[in-house]
Amino acid sequence: MKVVITGGAGFIGQRLARALLARGSLTGASGKPERIERIVLADVAQADLGDARVTSMAGDIADAAFVARMLEGEPASIFHLAAVVSGHAEADFDVGMRVNLDATRGLLEACRRFEKPPRFVFSSSVAVFGGKLPDPVPEDWPLYPQTSYGTQKAIGELLVNDFSRKGFVDGRALRLPTVSVRPGNPNRAASSFASGIIREPLAGVEAICPVPPEARMWLTSPNAVVENIIGAHELDASAFGHTRSLNLPGLCASVGEMAKALERVAGREVAARIKWQRDEHITKMVLGWPAALETKRAQAMGLRSDPDFETAIRIYMAERSL
Amino acid sequence: MKVVITGGAGFIGQRLARALLARGSLTGASGKPERIERIVLADVAQADLGDARVTSMAGDIADAAFVARMLEGEPASIFHLAAVVSGHAEADFDVGMRVNLDATRGLLEACRRFEKPPRFVFSSSVAVFGGKLPDPVPEDWPLYPQTSYGTQKAIGELLVNDFSRKGFVDGRALRLPTVSVRPGNPNRAASSFASGIIREPLAGVEAICPVPPEARMWLTSPNAVVENIIGAHELDASAFGHTRSLNLPGLCASVGEMAKALERVAGREVAARIKWQRDEHITKMVLGWPAALETKRAQAMGLRSDPDFETAIRIYMAERSL
Numbered sequence: 312m313k314v315v316i317t318g319g320a321g322f323i324g325q326r327l328a329r330a331l332l333a334r335g336s337l338t339g340a341s342g343k344p345e346r347i348e349r350i351v352l353a354d355v356a357q358a359d360l361g362d363a364r365v366t367s368m369a370g371d372i373a374d375a376a377f378v379a380r381m382l383e384g385e386p387a388s389i390f391h392l393a394a395v396v397s398g399h400a401e402a403d404f405d406v407g408m409r410v411n412l413d414a415t416r417g418l419l420e421a422c423r424r425f426e427k428p429p430r431f432v433f434s435s436s437v438a439v440f441g442g443k444l445p446d447p448v449p450e451d452w453p454l455y456p457q458t459s460y461g462t463q464k465a466i467g468e469l470l471v472n473d474f475s476r477k478g479f480v481d482g483r484a485l486r487l488p489t490v491s492v493r494p495g496n497p498n499r500a501a502s503s504f505a506s507g508i509i510r511e512p513l514a515g516v517e518a519i520c521p522v523p524p525e526a527r528m529w530l531t532s533p534n535a536v537v538e539n540i541i542g543a544h545e546l547d548a549s550a551f552g553h554t555r556s557l558n559l560p561g562l563c564a565s566v567g568e569m570a571k572a573l574e575r576v577a578g579r580e581v582a583a584r585i586k587w588q589r590d591e592h593i594t595k596m597v598l599g600w601p602a603a604l605e606t607k608r609a610q611a612m613g614l615r616s617d618p619d620f621e622t623a624i625r626i627y628m629a630e631r632s633l
Numbered sequence: 634m635k636v637v638i639t640g641g642a643g644f645i646g647q648r649l650a651r652a653l654l655a656r657g658s659l660t661g662a663s664g665k666p667e668r669i670e671r672i673v674l675a676d677v678a679q680a681d682l683g684d685a686r687v688t689s690m691a692g693d694i695a696d697a698a699f700v701a702r703m704l705e706g707e708p709a710s711i712f713h714l715a716a717v718v719s720g721h722a723e724a725d726f727d728v729g730m731r732v733n734l735d736a737t738r739g740l741l742e743a744c745r746r747f748e749k750p751p752r753f754v755f756s757s758s759v760a761v762f763g764g765k766l767p768d769p770v771p772e773d774w775p776l777y778p779q780t781s782y783g784t785q786k787a788i789g790e791l792l793v794n795d796f797s798r799k800g801f802v803d804g805r806a807l808r809l810p811t812v813s814v815r816p817g818n819p820n821r822a823a824s825s826f827a828s829g830i831i832r833e834p835l836a837g838v839e840a841i842c843p844v845p846p847e848a849r850m851w852l853t854s855p856n857a858v859v860e861n862i863i864g865a866h867e868l869d870a871s872a873f874g875h876t877r878s879l880n881l882p883g884l885c886a887s888v889g890e891m892a893k894a895l896e897r898v899a900g901r902e903v904a905a906r907i908k909w910q911r912d913e914h915i916t917k918m919v920l921g922w923p924a925a926l927e928t929k930r931a932q933a934m935g936l937r938s939d940p941d942f943e944t945a946i947r948i949y950m951a952e953r954s955l
Contacts, residue, residue: 404799442875453775455794455876462795466788472777473784477726553764554777 312337312345313384317372317418318392318434319352322493323533323540325360327390328352330537332362338545339387340427353381354393373414378421385425388544390432391418396500397438397596400460411463419470423479431471431480432544434487435556437529439465440601447603450558457599458501468556475548475555483543483551486604488531488561491569491620492627501596505530508566509573509624512584513631521590524567527602531561531616532623539614550612560616563603572621576628634659634667635708639694639740640715640756641674644815645855645862647682649712650674652859654684660867661709662749675703676715695736700743707747710866713740714756718822719918722782733785741792745801753793753802754866756809757878759851761787762923769925772880779921780823790878797870797877805865805873808926810853810883813891813942814949823918827852830888831895831946834906835953843912846889849924853883853938854945861936872934882938885925894943898950 314331318324328350331337339345350365352358357367370377372393382389393414400407415433422429438461439454456462471482493506504520505528511518531539539559551557564572574582606616617623636653640646650672653659661667672687674680679689692699694715704711715736722729737755744751762770763779778784793804815828826842827850833840853861861881873879886894896904928938939945 451775453773454791456791457798459795459799462791466791469776469778469784469787469791473781476779477781 312339312347312388313349313351313386314347314388314390315351315353315381315386316390316392317353318394320354320356320358320367321392322495323490323536324352324354324392325358326533326537327392327540328360328365330541332360332364334541337388338430340429342547345387351381351386353377373409373417375417375421378417382421385427386429387427388430388432389418389422390540390544391415392434394434395460396498397458397460398501398503398593399499400463401458401501401596402499404459407459407463411460412466415467416470419474419480423474428478428480430544431474431482432540433467433471433482433484434540435464435468435484436461437486437488437558437600437604439468439486441599444601446601447605448601450605450608458596472555481548482555483546484556485540485543486556486558487536488529488559490533490536491530492623493533494627494631501593502528504593505566505569508569508585509627512573512581513577513628515584517584517586519586519588520566520570521588521593522566522597523589523594524570524587525565526594526597527563527565528597529561529563529600529602529604530620530623531559532626534626535560535615535617539609542612542614546612557609558604558606560606560609560614561604562616562620564620569620572619572624576621576624634661634669634710635671635673635706636669636710636712637673637675637703637708638712638714639675642676642678642680642689643714644817645812645858646674646676646714647680648855648859649714649862650682650687652863654682654686656863659710660752662751664869667709673703673708675699695731695739697739697743700739704743707749708751709749710752710754711740711744712754712862712866713737716756717782718820719760719780719782720823720825720915721821722785723780723823723918724821726781729781729785733782734788737789738792741796741802745796750800750802752866753796753804754862755789755793755804755806756862757786757790757806758783759808759810759880759922759926761790761808763921766923768923769927770880770923772927772930780918794877803870804877805868806878807862807865808878808880809858810851810881812855812858813852814945815855816949816953823915824850826915827888827891830891830907831949834895834903835899835950837906839906839908841908841910842888843910843915844888844919845911845916846892846909847887848916848919849885849887850919851883851885851922851924851926852942852945853881854948856948857882857937857939861931864934864936868934879931880926880928882928882931882936883926884938884942886942891942894941894946898943898946
């Protein structure tokens with residue numbers, strides 16, 4: 312079988328691809344495990360995973376011709392991770408609409424022409440929630456997104472649900488927690504600091520934390536989220552019941568607790584490299600997202616969360632030293 | 634001030650236009666009442682209201698050039714009523730997406746270029762709700778639409794909310810109950826029978842009711858819905874609070890009760906012209922919609938419902954004989 316990952320050159324995309332290569336198989340259209348013959352990583356940039364099964368394609372996923380090339384041979388599974396992140400979509404409304412909405416719809420429309428409806432895993436976000444939220448947010452709660460990113464993801468969820476109901480795709484819309492610790496450079500996600508305040512101090516560099524220590528976040532390690540993305544792909548459609556949208560498991564920690572965890576793992580000197588400089592714009596976006604969600608549905612499906620944030624830091628440190 | 638009504642040649646559109654002409658003014662961008670100089674009725678067909686203030690424009694509202702002509706002079710108020718109805722959008726997915734989603738977005742995008750953000754009243758629908766629903770549906774309830782029409786309306790609501798949050802328009806997304814009694818011919822709405830079973834028997838013609846008598850519906854008379862659309866337009870944006878989406882007041886009646894009301898008003902012989910022939914496809918769609926909704930928010934805003942369905946029948950009969 313052929314698998315397509317959009318945003319495939321990104322951190323989660325590459326990690327997902329490596330996990331799939333290690334597994335070697337995925338549930339195919341037959342409902343049985345099938346060998347993964349080919350993985351296409353579609354993104355704005357090339358990626359080289361050093362595996363003959365992997366093809367990298369650079370292009371614009373909002374461009375129908377690129378999408379057509381990417382979907383040649385009608386892949387049985389599509390992981391649609393590509394997105395313009397929260398801060399970027401808020402600053403540039405048109406780019407957010409084009410990538411987060413138009414490209415998602417274009418992909419779904421292209422899949423609709425397949426002979427067999429593919430499994431379509433869509434990365435949504437807790438940013439679909441907003442307004443006055445109970446803590447934790449119950450499984451079934453109305454969506455009042457307070458950012459354009461959250462709005463575009465909520466629209467993506469509605470499309471994935473309706474395309475699934477019509478039998479055009481077999482969709483799953485997963486609401487990802489904030490991923491930490493991400494390696495590499497900061498990005499334009501409002502949540503970018505959630506990795507930065509761990510990553511930079513460990514590299515001997517100061518990191519600015521733009522939100523106050525008491526701000527709580529809903530977090531996942533890269534390991535857990537990749538396992539959960541694959542786990543959600545493997546489930547039978549019937550497991551989803553009344554909606555294809557699903558809160559993925561995560562863990563709740565305040566930014567202050569994250570700093571304390573860093574101190575416990577790496578020492579006081581390292582943690583002191585976090586500089587607290589509140590940014591009102593980022594704080595407003597982050598405080599608008601839920602800090603904790605009920606995830607009974609996902610847990611009943613066998614999806615899981617990290618034990619604690621310290622573990623996430625330790626895994627990052629171990630991988631960094633490889 | 635200039636006012637644009639999309640779907641302006643339709644029954645509600647024309648009725649809204651007549652009500653606006655009778656009022657003579659609307660709250661303008663200044664927040665104060667302004668005289669209505671011109672009303673544009675945009676629709677697929679022409680309409681003639683016999684009033685010099687009214688211009689009729691026939692065209693395709695999913696066509697940017699038509700939208701640009703329609704919005705010339707930057708109207709202060711836009712009532713976006715045009716839609717492909719539920720049964721039609723379910724049967725023809727592409728047409729539904731084009732008119733209900735693309736045209737709504739295109740209009741919002743065009744309004745975003747205005748010097749002053751216009752008031753933008755979007756006609757949404759109770760079809761945004763679906764799945765297992767409490768009875769009545771609370772004010773804040775998640776949207777699991779079970780039709781493509783409901784999905785497209787839910788997406789329209791998200792867009793109206795985000796465009797309002799960004800200050801591009803001053804939007805209001807109103808969830809209209811099923812309008813009964815509509816004059817004229819049946820249409821492709823799954824709810825078309827809700828007018829047909831009253832209208833046709835009164836005209837001496839048999840009417841098929843495709844849903845069982847115990848099926849309950851959320852109804853509004855044309856009078857009440859037009860008053861509520863204008864009322865929602867007139868409110869200050871601050872009245873909407875956490876969301877621009879609003880359940881409009883309605884009344885709940887079973888189809889059997891509607892038939893009984895017809896019998897009380899027009900006699901046994903007339904009501905006997907309703908023929909009960911269950912259609913599974915229509916019954917499934919109609920039973921998927923909420924039969925009753927909490928509308929405390931709308932009531933606190935001064936919006937109102939009809940006293941009972943008999944009144945709606947009597948008004949229809951009185952108007953028909955004019």
